[in-house]
Amino acid sequence: MALATAQAGHMPQLPDVRRILADSRLYWLVLPAFVFFLIFFVIPTVSLFLISFDKSVAGVVDIQWDFTLKNYIRFFNRSLYYEAAIRSIGLAAIVSVVTLALGYPLAYFVAKTRHPGRNTFYMILVLSAMQLDMVIRLFGLMVLMGDNGVINGILRDIGAIREPLPLMYNFFGAVVGLVQFTLPFMVLSLIGIIRSIHPSLEEAARSLGANRWTTFWRITFPLSMPGILAGTLLVFAISISSYVVPALMGGWKVIVMPLHIYQQIAEMGKWQFGATIAVVLFVTSMIAVYIYQRFAARTAGGRA
Amino acid sequence: MAEMVTDTGPAPRNGGWRPFGRRNGPREEPAVALPLQIGAWLAFVVLLLPVVIVVLAGLNSGDHLTWPPEGLSLRWIFAFFEASEFLDAYVFSLWLAVVVMVISTTLGTMAAIFLTRMTFPGRNLLRAYFLSPLILPGIVLGLALYVFYVSSGIGLSRTLPGLIIGHVLVTAPYVIGTVSAALFNFDIALEEAARSLGAGPFTAFRKVTLPIIGPGVAAGAIFAFIVSFGQFDVSLFLSTPNYTPLPIALYISLRYTFEPTAAAAGIFAIALVVISMLLTSRLINIRRFAGIKFS
Missing domain, CATH: 1.10.3720.10 (MetI-like)
Incomplete structure:
Protein backbone atom coordinates (compact mmCIF):
# COMPACT_ATOMS: atom_id res chain seq x y z
CA MET A 1 0.00 0.00 0.00
CA ALA A 2 2.79 2.37 0.98
CA LEU A 3 4.58 1.47 -2.22
CA ALA A 4 1.53 2.34 -4.29
CA THR A 5 1.25 5.74 -2.62
CA ALA A 6 4.88 6.47 -3.20
CA GLN A 7 4.64 5.47 -6.83
CA ALA A 8 1.65 7.71 -7.37
CA GLY A 9 4.08 10.57 -7.54
CA HIS A 10 5.15 9.29 -10.91
CA MET A 11 1.74 9.83 -12.45
CA PRO A 12 2.73 12.92 -14.45
CA GLN A 13 4.88 10.59 -16.52
CA LEU A 14 1.74 9.08 -18.05
CA PRO A 15 2.04 10.68 -21.50
CA ASP A 16 5.51 9.20 -21.65
CA VAL A 17 4.14 5.70 -21.08
CA ARG A 18 1.49 6.27 -23.69
CA ARG A 19 4.20 7.13 -26.14
CA ILE A 20 6.04 3.94 -25.29
CA LEU A 21 2.86 1.91 -25.80
CA ALA A 22 2.29 3.48 -29.17
CA ASP A 23 5.85 2.60 -30.03
CA SER A 24 6.45 1.37 -33.52
CA ARG A 25 7.16 -2.02 -32.01
CA LEU A 26 3.39 -2.45 -31.90
CA TYR A 27 3.50 -3.01 -35.65
CA TRP A 28 5.04 -6.41 -35.01
CA LEU A 29 1.69 -7.47 -33.55
CA VAL A 30 -0.25 -6.97 -36.75
CA LEU A 31 2.44 -8.05 -39.17
CA PRO A 32 1.92 -11.86 -38.97
CA ALA A 33 -1.83 -11.63 -39.56
CA PHE A 34 -1.36 -9.00 -42.27
CA VAL A 35 1.16 -11.08 -44.21
CA PHE A 36 -0.88 -14.25 -43.70
CA PHE A 37 -4.00 -12.63 -45.19
CA LEU A 38 -1.97 -11.09 -47.98
CA ILE A 39 -0.46 -14.40 -49.10
CA PHE A 40 -3.41 -16.69 -48.50
CA PHE A 41 -6.37 -14.44 -49.12
CA VAL A 42 -5.51 -11.48 -51.36
CA ILE A 43 -3.17 -13.24 -53.78
CA PRO A 44 -5.40 -16.34 -54.23
CA THR A 45 -8.59 -14.33 -54.80
CA VAL A 46 -6.88 -11.95 -57.23
CA SER A 47 -5.38 -14.85 -59.17
CA LEU A 48 -8.75 -16.63 -59.23
CA PHE A 49 -10.20 -13.46 -60.73
CA LEU A 50 -7.37 -13.35 -63.28
CA ILE A 51 -7.65 -16.95 -64.43
CA SER A 52 -11.39 -16.51 -64.92
CA PHE A 53 -10.38 -14.29 -67.87
CA ASP A 54 -7.67 -16.64 -69.06
CA LYS A 55 -7.89 -18.85 -72.13
CA SER A 56 -9.73 -22.03 -71.19
CA VAL A 57 -7.56 -25.13 -71.46
CA ALA A 58 -8.76 -28.29 -69.73
CA GLY A 59 -6.36 -29.52 -67.06
CA VAL A 60 -4.19 -26.38 -67.03
CA VAL A 61 -4.20 -24.34 -63.83
CA ASP A 62 -1.30 -21.96 -64.36
CA ILE A 63 -1.99 -18.45 -65.57
CA GLN A 64 -1.22 -18.28 -69.29
CA TRP A 65 -1.58 -14.48 -69.51
CA ASP A 66 -3.83 -14.91 -72.54
CA PHE A 67 -6.83 -12.90 -71.41
CA THR A 68 -10.16 -13.07 -73.16
CA LEU A 69 -13.83 -12.67 -72.37
CA LYS A 70 -14.67 -16.07 -73.90
CA ASN A 71 -15.43 -17.75 -70.56
CA TYR A 72 -17.95 -15.09 -69.64
CA ILE A 73 -19.49 -15.11 -73.13
CA ARG A 74 -19.84 -18.87 -72.81
CA PHE A 75 -21.51 -18.54 -69.40
CA PHE A 76 -24.12 -16.07 -70.64
CA ASN A 77 -24.75 -17.88 -73.94
CA ARG A 78 -25.35 -21.40 -72.64
CA SER A 79 -28.77 -21.91 -71.11
CA LEU A 80 -27.26 -24.60 -68.86
CA TYR A 81 -25.24 -21.94 -67.05
CA TYR A 82 -27.30 -18.77 -67.13
CA GLU A 83 -30.36 -20.75 -66.11
CA ALA A 84 -28.38 -22.02 -63.12
CA ALA A 85 -27.66 -18.40 -62.22
CA ILE A 86 -31.36 -17.50 -62.48
CA ARG A 87 -32.28 -20.62 -60.48
CA SER A 88 -29.76 -19.68 -57.79
CA ILE A 89 -31.17 -16.17 -57.48
CA GLY A 90 -34.77 -17.43 -57.46
CA LEU A 91 -34.02 -20.08 -54.85
CA ALA A 92 -32.22 -17.59 -52.61
CA ALA A 93 -35.05 -15.04 -52.97
CA ILE A 94 -37.76 -17.58 -52.06
CA VAL A 95 -35.71 -18.80 -49.10
CA SER A 96 -35.23 -15.20 -47.88
CA VAL A 97 -38.98 -14.54 -47.86
CA VAL A 98 -39.90 -17.86 -46.18
CA THR A 99 -37.14 -17.49 -43.58
CA LEU A 100 -38.31 -13.98 -42.74
CA ALA A 101 -41.91 -15.17 -42.29
CA LEU A 102 -40.74 -17.98 -40.01
CA GLY A 103 -37.92 -16.15 -38.26
CA TYR A 104 -39.74 -12.95 -37.34
CA PRO A 105 -42.16 -14.53 -34.84
CA LEU A 106 -39.32 -16.42 -33.18
CA ALA A 107 -37.13 -13.32 -32.94
CA TYR A 108 -40.06 -11.34 -31.56
CA PHE A 109 -40.77 -14.06 -29.03
CA VAL A 110 -37.14 -14.23 -27.82
CA ALA A 111 -36.80 -10.43 -27.76
CA LYS A 112 -39.93 -10.07 -25.62
CA THR A 113 -38.95 -12.83 -23.18
CA ARG A 114 -37.94 -10.83 -20.13
CA HIS A 115 -36.99 -13.67 -17.81
CA PRO A 116 -33.16 -13.59 -18.04
CA GLY A 117 -32.63 -17.32 -17.60
CA ARG A 118 -35.22 -18.28 -20.19
CA ASN A 119 -33.90 -15.64 -22.55
CA THR A 120 -30.35 -17.01 -22.29
CA PHE A 121 -31.73 -20.52 -22.81
CA TYR A 122 -33.45 -19.51 -26.08
CA MET A 123 -30.29 -17.76 -27.25
CA ILE A 124 -28.24 -20.90 -26.56
CA LEU A 125 -30.76 -22.95 -28.58
CA VAL A 126 -30.58 -20.58 -31.56
CA LEU A 127 -26.78 -20.27 -31.42
CA SER A 128 -26.30 -24.03 -31.06
CA ALA A 129 -28.58 -24.65 -34.02
CA MET A 130 -26.55 -22.14 -36.01
CA GLN A 131 -23.17 -23.58 -35.08
CA LEU A 132 -24.08 -27.22 -35.62
CA ASP A 133 -22.55 -28.59 -38.79
CA MET A 134 -25.15 -28.31 -41.57
CA VAL A 135 -24.49 -31.82 -42.87
CA ILE A 136 -25.61 -33.28 -39.53
CA ARG A 137 -28.81 -31.23 -39.65
CA LEU A 138 -29.30 -32.41 -43.24
CA PHE A 139 -29.08 -35.99 -42.02
CA GLY A 140 -32.01 -35.26 -39.70
CA LEU A 141 -33.97 -33.48 -42.42
CA MET A 142 -33.43 -36.30 -44.91
CA VAL A 143 -34.55 -38.97 -42.43
CA LEU A 144 -37.60 -36.79 -41.80
CA MET A 145 -38.52 -36.02 -45.39
CA GLY A 146 -37.54 -39.08 -47.43
CA ASP A 147 -40.05 -41.33 -49.21
CA ASN A 148 -39.80 -43.80 -46.32
CA GLY A 149 -39.11 -41.03 -43.88
CA VAL A 150 -40.85 -40.09 -40.68
CA ILE A 151 -43.32 -37.57 -42.17
CA ASN A 152 -44.44 -39.85 -44.99
CA GLY A 153 -44.55 -42.76 -42.52
CA ILE A 154 -46.90 -40.92 -40.17
CA LEU A 155 -49.11 -39.70 -43.01
CA ARG A 156 -49.35 -43.24 -44.37
CA ASP A 157 -50.17 -44.64 -40.93
CA ILE A 158 -53.06 -42.29 -40.37
CA GLY A 159 -54.29 -43.03 -43.88
CA ALA A 160 -53.86 -39.54 -45.26
CA ILE A 161 -51.81 -40.69 -48.25
CA ARG A 162 -51.14 -43.87 -50.25
CA GLU A 163 -48.14 -42.75 -52.25
CA PRO A 164 -45.35 -40.92 -50.42
CA LEU A 165 -45.29 -37.15 -50.92
CA PRO A 166 -42.24 -35.97 -52.91
CA LEU A 167 -40.75 -33.86 -50.13
CA MET A 168 -37.11 -33.94 -51.11
CA TYR A 169 -34.73 -34.49 -54.02
CA ASN A 170 -36.52 -31.57 -55.65
CA PHE A 171 -36.82 -27.77 -55.48
CA PHE A 172 -39.11 -27.94 -52.45
CA GLY A 173 -36.56 -29.99 -50.53
CA ALA A 174 -33.81 -27.48 -51.35
CA VAL A 175 -36.00 -24.62 -50.09
CA VAL A 176 -36.78 -26.44 -46.81
CA GLY A 177 -33.10 -27.31 -46.29
CA LEU A 178 -31.95 -23.74 -46.88
CA VAL A 179 -34.67 -22.30 -44.65
CA GLN A 180 -33.51 -24.62 -41.86
CA PHE A 181 -29.90 -23.61 -42.56
CA THR A 182 -30.46 -19.83 -42.56
CA LEU A 183 -33.17 -19.46 -39.90
CA PRO A 184 -30.76 -18.80 -36.97
CA PHE A 185 -28.98 -16.06 -38.94
CA MET A 186 -32.31 -14.36 -39.61
CA VAL A 187 -33.42 -14.66 -35.98
CA LEU A 188 -30.14 -13.23 -34.66
CA SER A 189 -30.28 -10.24 -37.01
CA LEU A 190 -33.83 -9.48 -35.88
CA ILE A 191 -33.62 -9.95 -32.09
CA GLY A 192 -31.38 -6.95 -31.45
CA ILE A 193 -33.48 -4.53 -33.45
CA ILE A 194 -36.81 -5.73 -32.01
CA ARG A 195 -35.38 -5.43 -28.51
CA SER A 196 -34.30 -1.86 -29.21
CA ILE A 197 -37.84 -0.72 -30.08
CA HIS A 198 -38.99 1.07 -26.98
CA PRO A 199 -42.21 -0.47 -25.60
CA SER A 200 -43.59 2.96 -24.85
CA ASN A 211 -55.55 -2.94 -31.30
CA ARG A 212 -52.62 -5.37 -31.05
CA TRP A 213 -52.77 -6.30 -34.71
CA THR A 214 -52.73 -2.69 -35.93
CA THR A 215 -50.01 -1.79 -33.43
CA PHE A 216 -47.84 -4.61 -34.69
CA TRP A 217 -48.21 -3.77 -38.36
CA ARG A 218 -48.09 0.02 -37.99
CA ILE A 219 -45.44 0.37 -35.27
CA THR A 220 -43.35 -2.70 -34.46
CA PHE A 221 -42.90 -4.17 -37.91
CA PRO A 222 -41.90 -0.91 -39.69
CA LEU A 223 -39.49 -0.06 -36.87
CA SER A 224 -37.77 -3.42 -37.24
CA MET A 225 -37.08 -2.74 -40.94
CA PRO A 226 -33.27 -2.40 -40.56
CA GLY A 227 -33.08 -5.87 -38.98
CA ILE A 228 -35.41 -7.29 -41.63
CA LEU A 229 -33.23 -5.88 -44.41
CA ALA A 230 -29.97 -7.06 -42.82
CA GLY A 231 -31.42 -10.51 -42.12
CA THR A 232 -32.90 -11.14 -45.57
CA LEU A 233 -29.70 -9.91 -47.18
CA LEU A 234 -27.61 -12.27 -45.08
CA VAL A 235 -29.96 -15.17 -45.77
CA PHE A 236 -29.90 -14.43 -49.50
CA ALA A 237 -26.10 -14.36 -49.54
CA ILE A 238 -25.78 -17.60 -47.58
CA SER A 239 -28.40 -19.39 -49.68
CA ILE A 240 -26.97 -18.41 -53.05
CA SER A 241 -23.52 -19.72 -52.15
CA SER A 242 -24.56 -22.96 -50.43
CA TYR A 243 -23.26 -26.12 -52.05
CA VAL A 244 -24.17 -28.90 -49.66
CA VAL A 245 -27.88 -28.13 -49.17
CA PRO A 246 -28.92 -28.09 -52.86
CA ALA A 247 -26.59 -31.03 -53.51
CA LEU A 248 -28.22 -33.27 -50.89
CA MET A 249 -31.79 -31.97 -50.60
CA GLY A 250 -32.09 -31.24 -54.32
CA GLY A 251 -30.67 -34.64 -55.24
CA TRP A 252 -28.66 -33.11 -58.12
CA LYS A 253 -31.92 -32.00 -59.74
CA VAL A 254 -31.66 -28.42 -58.51
CA ILE A 255 -28.47 -27.40 -60.24
CA VAL A 256 -27.32 -24.08 -58.85
CA MET A 257 -24.08 -22.16 -59.41
CA PRO A 258 -22.01 -23.73 -56.58
CA LEU A 259 -22.75 -27.21 -58.00
CA HIS A 260 -21.51 -26.09 -61.44
CA ILE A 261 -18.32 -24.72 -59.89
CA TYR A 262 -17.57 -28.05 -58.25
CA GLN A 263 -18.39 -30.02 -61.41
CA GLN A 264 -16.19 -27.86 -63.65
CA ILE A 265 -13.22 -28.19 -61.31
CA ALA A 266 -13.47 -31.65 -59.81
CA GLU A 267 -14.98 -33.57 -62.70
CA MET A 268 -13.97 -31.74 -65.88
CA GLY A 269 -10.73 -30.03 -64.88
CA LYS A 270 -11.91 -26.79 -66.48
CA TRP A 271 -10.24 -24.47 -64.01
CA GLN A 272 -10.74 -21.26 -65.94
CA PHE A 273 -14.45 -21.81 -66.48
CA GLY A 274 -14.94 -22.91 -62.86
CA ALA A 275 -13.24 -19.68 -61.80
CA THR A 276 -15.58 -17.75 -64.12
CA ILE A 277 -18.67 -19.23 -62.42
CA ALA A 278 -17.16 -18.45 -59.01
CA VAL A 279 -16.64 -14.83 -60.02
CA VAL A 280 -20.21 -14.62 -61.37
CA LEU A 281 -21.50 -16.07 -58.09
CA PHE A 282 -19.57 -13.56 -56.02
CA VAL A 283 -20.51 -10.60 -58.21
CA THR A 284 -24.20 -11.63 -58.15
CA SER A 285 -24.29 -11.63 -54.37
CA MET A 286 -22.42 -8.31 -54.26
CA ILE A 287 -24.91 -6.74 -56.70
CA ALA A 288 -27.71 -8.01 -54.48
CA VAL A 289 -26.02 -6.38 -51.48
CA TYR A 290 -25.68 -3.11 -53.39
CA ILE A 291 -29.27 -3.00 -54.65
CA TYR A 292 -30.49 -3.90 -51.21
CA GLN A 293 -28.51 -1.20 -49.48
CA ARG A 294 -29.79 1.43 -51.91
CA PHE A 295 -33.28 0.20 -51.14
CA ALA A 296 -32.54 0.03 -47.42
CA ALA A 297 -31.31 3.61 -47.29
CA ARG A 298 -34.72 4.76 -48.49
CA THR A 299 -36.97 2.51 -46.37
CA ALA A 300 -35.05 2.37 -43.12
CA GLY A 301 -34.96 6.12 -42.71
CA GLY A 302 -31.42 6.26 -41.37
CA ARG A 303 -31.86 3.47 -38.83
CA ALA A 304 -29.93 0.96 -40.91
CA MET B 1 -20.44 -12.90 -45.50
CA ALA B 2 -21.22 -11.11 -42.34
CA GLU B 3 -19.63 -9.58 -39.36
CA MET B 4 -20.91 -10.85 -36.09
CA VAL B 5 -21.32 -7.88 -33.85
CA THR B 6 -20.50 -9.24 -30.48
CA ASP B 7 -20.59 -7.58 -27.16
CA THR B 8 -18.04 -9.24 -25.00
CA GLY B 9 -18.74 -7.28 -21.91
CA PRO B 10 -18.94 -9.38 -18.77
CA ALA B 11 -22.06 -11.43 -18.24
CA PRO B 12 -24.41 -9.70 -15.84
CA ARG B 13 -23.78 -10.96 -12.35
CA ASN B 14 -27.17 -10.36 -10.84
CA GLY B 15 -29.08 -11.54 -13.87
CA GLY B 16 -31.19 -8.47 -13.50
CA TRP B 17 -31.42 -7.53 -17.12
CA ARG B 18 -34.33 -5.15 -17.48
CA PRO B 19 -34.48 -3.84 -20.99
CA PHE B 20 -37.44 -1.57 -20.67
CA GLY B 21 -37.77 -0.91 -17.01
CA ARG B 22 -40.21 -2.52 -14.70
CA ARG B 23 -43.85 -2.81 -15.42
CA ASN B 24 -46.38 -1.88 -12.84
CA GLY B 25 -49.64 -3.63 -12.16
CA PRO B 26 -50.94 -7.01 -13.23
CA ARG B 27 -50.49 -7.92 -16.87
CA GLU B 28 -53.83 -8.48 -18.53
CA GLU B 29 -52.48 -10.13 -21.69
CA PRO B 30 -49.45 -12.22 -22.63
CA ALA B 31 -46.36 -10.31 -23.78
CA VAL B 32 -46.52 -11.94 -27.22
CA ALA B 33 -49.78 -12.20 -29.15
CA LEU B 34 -51.04 -15.68 -29.91
CA PRO B 35 -50.40 -15.75 -33.71
CA LEU B 36 -46.81 -14.69 -33.12
CA GLN B 37 -46.43 -17.30 -30.39
CA ILE B 38 -47.65 -20.03 -32.71
CA GLY B 39 -45.23 -18.80 -35.37
CA ALA B 40 -42.38 -18.82 -32.85
CA TRP B 41 -43.03 -22.40 -31.80
CA LEU B 42 -43.29 -23.47 -35.44
CA ALA B 43 -39.87 -21.87 -36.05
CA PHE B 44 -38.45 -23.69 -33.03
CA VAL B 45 -39.73 -26.96 -34.50
CA VAL B 46 -38.07 -26.26 -37.87
CA LEU B 47 -34.87 -25.31 -36.06
CA LEU B 48 -34.66 -28.21 -33.63
CA LEU B 49 -36.61 -31.14 -35.07
CA PRO B 50 -33.81 -32.22 -37.46
CA VAL B 51 -31.41 -32.22 -34.49
CA VAL B 52 -33.81 -34.33 -32.41
CA ILE B 53 -34.18 -36.73 -35.35
CA VAL B 54 -30.40 -37.18 -35.55
CA VAL B 55 -30.30 -38.08 -31.85
CA LEU B 56 -33.17 -40.54 -32.28
CA ALA B 57 -31.58 -42.08 -35.38
CA GLY B 58 -28.35 -42.60 -33.46
CA LEU B 59 -30.15 -44.28 -30.57
CA ASN B 60 -32.50 -46.32 -32.74
CA SER B 61 -32.32 -50.09 -32.47
CA GLY B 62 -33.37 -50.80 -36.07
CA ASP B 63 -31.18 -50.51 -39.12
CA HIS B 64 -32.82 -47.31 -40.22
CA LEU B 65 -34.99 -44.76 -38.52
CA THR B 66 -38.42 -45.28 -40.02
CA TRP B 67 -41.91 -44.76 -38.78
CA PRO B 68 -42.89 -46.29 -36.39
CA PRO B 69 -39.54 -46.36 -34.51
CA GLU B 70 -38.32 -49.73 -33.34
CA GLY B 71 -36.98 -48.88 -29.91
CA LEU B 72 -33.90 -47.49 -28.26
CA SER B 73 -30.47 -49.05 -28.11
CA LEU B 74 -26.84 -48.06 -27.89
CA ARG B 75 -25.70 -50.40 -30.66
CA TRP B 76 -24.87 -47.61 -33.12
CA ILE B 77 -22.98 -45.70 -30.47
CA PHE B 78 -20.83 -48.80 -29.90
CA ALA B 79 -20.51 -49.35 -33.63
CA PHE B 80 -19.31 -45.77 -33.98
CA PHE B 81 -16.61 -46.33 -31.37
CA GLU B 82 -15.54 -49.75 -32.58
Missing part, protein backbone atom coordinates in the same frame (compact mmCIF):
# COMPACT_ATOMS: atom_id res chain seq x y z
CA LEU A 201 -44.10 3.36 -28.61
CA GLU A 202 -46.32 0.29 -28.68
CA GLU A 203 -48.03 1.38 -25.48
CA ALA A 204 -48.72 4.82 -26.94
CA ALA A 205 -50.33 3.26 -29.99
CA ARG A 206 -52.45 1.02 -27.79
CA SER A 207 -53.55 3.87 -25.55
CA LEU A 208 -54.57 5.84 -28.62
CA GLY A 209 -56.99 3.06 -29.48
CA ALA A 210 -55.08 0.79 -31.86
CA ALA B 83 -14.39 -49.12 -36.05
CA SER B 84 -15.95 -46.55 -38.17
CA GLU B 85 -14.68 -44.09 -40.71
CA PHE B 86 -16.71 -41.49 -38.80
CA LEU B 87 -14.70 -41.96 -35.62
CA ASP B 88 -11.51 -41.19 -37.54
CA ALA B 89 -13.17 -38.19 -39.16
CA TYR B 90 -14.50 -36.99 -35.80
CA VAL B 91 -11.10 -37.25 -34.13
CA PHE B 92 -9.44 -35.56 -37.09
CA SER B 93 -11.98 -32.70 -37.03
CA LEU B 94 -11.41 -32.28 -33.31
CA TRP B 95 -7.66 -32.14 -33.77
CA LEU B 96 -7.97 -29.78 -36.73
CA ALA B 97 -10.30 -27.47 -34.80
CA VAL B 98 -7.87 -27.27 -31.86
CA VAL B 99 -4.89 -26.46 -34.10
CA VAL B 100 -6.93 -23.87 -36.02
CA MET B 101 -8.19 -22.38 -32.77
CA VAL B 102 -4.66 -21.91 -31.41
CA ILE B 103 -3.36 -20.30 -34.61
CA SER B 104 -6.42 -18.10 -35.14
CA THR B 105 -6.56 -16.95 -31.53
CA THR B 106 -2.87 -16.02 -31.53
CA LEU B 107 -2.93 -14.20 -34.88
CA GLY B 108 -6.31 -12.63 -34.21
CA THR B 109 -5.60 -11.42 -30.67
CA MET B 110 -2.34 -9.81 -31.75
CA ALA B 111 -4.05 -8.07 -34.65
CA ALA B 112 -6.94 -6.97 -32.44
CA ILE B 113 -4.54 -5.38 -29.93
CA PHE B 114 -2.94 -3.44 -32.73
CA LEU B 115 -6.30 -2.40 -34.17
CA THR B 116 -7.58 -1.06 -30.85
CA ARG B 117 -4.33 0.56 -29.63
CA MET B 118 -3.22 2.41 -32.72
CA THR B 119 -4.97 5.36 -34.23
CA PHE B 120 -3.97 5.91 -37.80
CA PRO B 121 -5.82 6.96 -40.95
CA GLY B 122 -6.32 3.53 -42.51
CA ARG B 123 -7.54 1.75 -39.37
CA ASN B 124 -11.07 1.00 -40.56
CA LEU B 125 -9.68 -0.16 -43.87
CA LEU B 126 -7.35 -2.58 -42.08
CA ARG B 127 -10.26 -3.84 -39.99
CA ALA B 128 -12.30 -4.46 -43.14
CA TYR B 129 -9.26 -6.23 -44.62
CA PHE B 130 -9.24 -8.72 -41.74
CA LEU B 131 -12.96 -9.34 -41.93
CA SER B 132 -13.08 -9.72 -45.72
CA PRO B 133 -12.72 -13.56 -45.90
CA LEU B 134 -16.25 -13.74 -44.48
CA ILE B 135 -17.65 -11.76 -47.41
CA LEU B 136 -16.44 -14.31 -49.92
CA PRO B 137 -18.62 -17.45 -50.25
CA GLY B 138 -16.78 -20.33 -48.57
CA ILE B 139 -16.72 -22.45 -51.70
CA VAL B 140 -15.14 -19.58 -53.69
CA LEU B 141 -12.50 -19.07 -50.98
CA GLY B 142 -11.73 -22.81 -50.96
CA LEU B 143 -11.44 -22.83 -54.74
CA ALA B 144 -9.19 -19.74 -54.76
CA LEU B 145 -6.83 -21.38 -52.26
CA TYR B 146 -6.85 -24.68 -54.15
CA VAL B 147 -6.02 -22.94 -57.43
CA PHE B 148 -3.32 -20.91 -55.68
CA TYR B 149 -1.75 -24.02 -54.10
CA VAL B 150 -1.69 -25.92 -57.38
CA SER B 151 -0.56 -23.10 -59.68
CA SER B 152 2.06 -21.57 -57.39
CA GLY B 153 3.69 -24.91 -56.73
CA ILE B 154 4.41 -24.07 -53.09
CA GLY B 155 3.60 -27.62 -52.14
CA LEU B 156 0.43 -26.96 -50.17
CA SER B 157 -2.12 -28.60 -52.46
CA ARG B 158 -3.71 -31.67 -50.89
CA THR B 159 -1.75 -31.23 -47.68
CA LEU B 160 -2.73 -30.77 -44.08
CA PRO B 161 -1.15 -27.28 -43.74
CA GLY B 162 -3.14 -26.21 -46.80
CA LEU B 163 -6.39 -27.24 -45.11
CA ILE B 164 -5.40 -25.55 -41.84
CA ILE B 165 -4.65 -22.29 -43.67
CA GLY B 166 -8.15 -22.30 -45.20
CA HIS B 167 -9.75 -22.81 -41.80
CA VAL B 168 -7.63 -20.07 -40.18
CA LEU B 169 -8.83 -17.60 -42.84
CA VAL B 170 -12.51 -18.14 -41.96
CA THR B 171 -12.03 -18.32 -38.18
CA ALA B 172 -9.54 -15.51 -37.46
CA PRO B 173 -12.12 -12.80 -38.31
CA TYR B 174 -14.35 -14.05 -35.47
CA VAL B 175 -11.45 -13.84 -33.01
CA ILE B 176 -10.55 -10.34 -34.20
CA GLY B 177 -14.19 -9.29 -33.79
CA THR B 178 -14.69 -10.62 -30.26
CA VAL B 179 -11.26 -9.59 -28.93
CA SER B 180 -11.58 -6.09 -30.41
CA ALA B 181 -14.92 -5.73 -28.66
CA ALA B 182 -13.39 -6.83 -25.35
CA LEU B 183 -10.40 -4.48 -25.75
CA PHE B 184 -12.72 -1.64 -26.65
CA ASN B 185 -14.22 -1.81 -23.15
CA PHE B 186 -10.82 -2.17 -21.50
CA ASP B 187 -9.41 0.86 -19.72
CA ILE B 188 -5.89 1.36 -21.02
CA ALA B 189 -5.03 3.36 -17.88
CA LEU B 190 -4.82 0.07 -15.96
CA GLU B 191 -2.03 -1.20 -18.18
CA GLU B 192 -0.33 2.18 -18.13
CA ALA B 193 -0.41 2.10 -14.34
CA ALA B 194 1.35 -1.26 -14.37
CA ARG B 195 3.92 0.11 -16.83
CA SER B 196 4.56 3.19 -14.71
CA LEU B 197 5.04 0.89 -11.71
CA GLY B 198 7.90 -0.73 -13.55
CA ALA B 199 6.35 -3.70 -15.36
CA GLY B 200 7.67 -4.47 -18.82
CA PRO B 201 5.22 -4.31 -21.74
CA PHE B 202 4.80 -8.07 -21.89
CA THR B 203 4.41 -8.49 -18.12
CA ALA B 204 1.90 -5.66 -17.96
CA PHE B 205 -0.14 -7.25 -20.71
CA ARG B 206 0.02 -10.74 -19.21
CA LYS B 207 -0.74 -9.71 -15.63
CA VAL B 208 -3.20 -6.86 -16.14
CA THR B 209 -4.75 -6.77 -19.60
CA LEU B 210 -5.07 -10.47 -20.38
CA PRO B 211 -6.99 -11.42 -17.20
CA ILE B 212 -9.51 -8.66 -17.92
CA ILE B 213 -10.01 -9.30 -21.63
CA GLY B 214 -9.62 -13.07 -21.05
CA PRO B 215 -13.34 -13.91 -21.40
CA GLY B 216 -13.47 -12.12 -24.76
CA VAL B 217 -10.37 -13.97 -25.99
CA ALA B 218 -11.78 -17.29 -24.75
CA ALA B 219 -15.13 -16.64 -26.45
CA GLY B 220 -13.33 -15.84 -29.70
CA ALA B 221 -11.29 -19.04 -29.34
CA ILE B 222 -14.41 -21.14 -28.80
CA PHE B 223 -16.01 -19.57 -31.85
CA ALA B 224 -12.93 -20.32 -33.93
CA PHE B 225 -13.02 -23.90 -32.68
CA ILE B 226 -16.67 -24.49 -33.47
CA VAL B 227 -16.62 -22.73 -36.86
CA SER B 228 -13.66 -24.91 -37.86
CA PHE B 229 -15.31 -28.06 -36.51
CA GLY B 230 -18.46 -27.51 -38.56
CA GLN B 231 -16.73 -26.10 -41.63
CA PHE B 232 -17.88 -27.62 -44.90
CA ASP B 233 -17.50 -25.07 -47.71
CA VAL B 234 -13.80 -24.32 -47.34
CA SER B 235 -12.94 -27.98 -46.73
CA LEU B 236 -14.72 -29.15 -49.90
CA PHE B 237 -11.81 -28.33 -52.22
CA LEU B 238 -9.02 -28.64 -49.65
CA SER B 239 -9.63 -31.96 -47.92
CA THR B 240 -8.02 -35.16 -49.13
CA PRO B 241 -8.80 -38.84 -48.53
CA ASN B 242 -6.14 -38.86 -45.79
CA TYR B 243 -7.42 -35.75 -44.11
CA THR B 244 -11.20 -35.89 -44.19
CA PRO B 245 -13.01 -33.71 -41.65
CA LEU B 246 -16.32 -34.93 -40.24
CA PRO B 247 -18.64 -32.71 -42.36
CA ILE B 248 -17.03 -33.97 -45.56
CA ALA B 249 -17.12 -37.60 -44.41
CA LEU B 250 -20.79 -37.25 -43.53
CA TYR B 251 -21.55 -35.61 -46.87
CA ILE B 252 -19.85 -38.37 -48.83
CA SER B 253 -21.82 -41.03 -46.95
CA LEU B 254 -25.14 -39.13 -47.06
CA ARG B 255 -25.02 -39.04 -50.85
CA TYR B 256 -25.67 -42.76 -50.90
CA THR B 257 -27.20 -43.93 -47.66
CA PHE B 258 -28.30 -43.07 -44.14
CA GLU B 259 -25.56 -44.65 -42.08
CA PRO B 260 -26.75 -45.00 -38.44
CA THR B 261 -23.15 -44.65 -37.20
CA ALA B 262 -23.15 -41.23 -38.89
CA ALA B 263 -26.06 -40.27 -36.65
CA ALA B 264 -24.05 -41.55 -33.66
CA ALA B 265 -21.20 -39.26 -34.75
CA GLY B 266 -23.80 -36.51 -35.04
CA ILE B 267 -24.84 -37.00 -31.41
CA PHE B 268 -21.27 -36.35 -30.26
CA ALA B 269 -21.00 -33.32 -32.54
CA ILE B 270 -24.26 -31.96 -31.11
CA ALA B 271 -22.93 -32.46 -27.58
CA LEU B 272 -19.72 -30.60 -28.49
CA VAL B 273 -21.62 -27.63 -29.95
CA VAL B 274 -24.03 -27.37 -27.00
CA ILE B 275 -21.15 -27.51 -24.50
CA SER B 276 -19.27 -24.81 -26.45
CA MET B 277 -22.29 -22.53 -26.48
CA LEU B 278 -22.92 -23.09 -22.75
CA LEU B 279 -19.29 -22.16 -22.10
CA THR B 280 -19.64 -19.07 -24.27
CA SER B 281 -22.72 -18.03 -22.35
CA ARG B 282 -20.69 -18.19 -19.13
CA LEU B 283 -17.91 -16.08 -20.64
CA ILE B 284 -19.78 -13.32 -22.40
CA ASN B 285 -23.30 -11.99 -22.35
CA ILE B 286 -24.78 -13.91 -25.25
CA ARG B 287 -28.08 -12.13 -24.93
CA ARG B 288 -26.24 -9.22 -26.48
CA PHE B 289 -25.09 -11.49 -29.26
CA ALA B 290 -27.99 -10.43 -31.43
CA GLY B 291 -27.40 -8.38 -34.49
CA ILE B 292 -25.44 -9.56 -37.46
CA LYS B 293 -24.33 -6.72 -39.60
CA PHE B 294 -22.80 -6.46 -43.01
CA SER B 295 -19.41 -4.90 -42.95
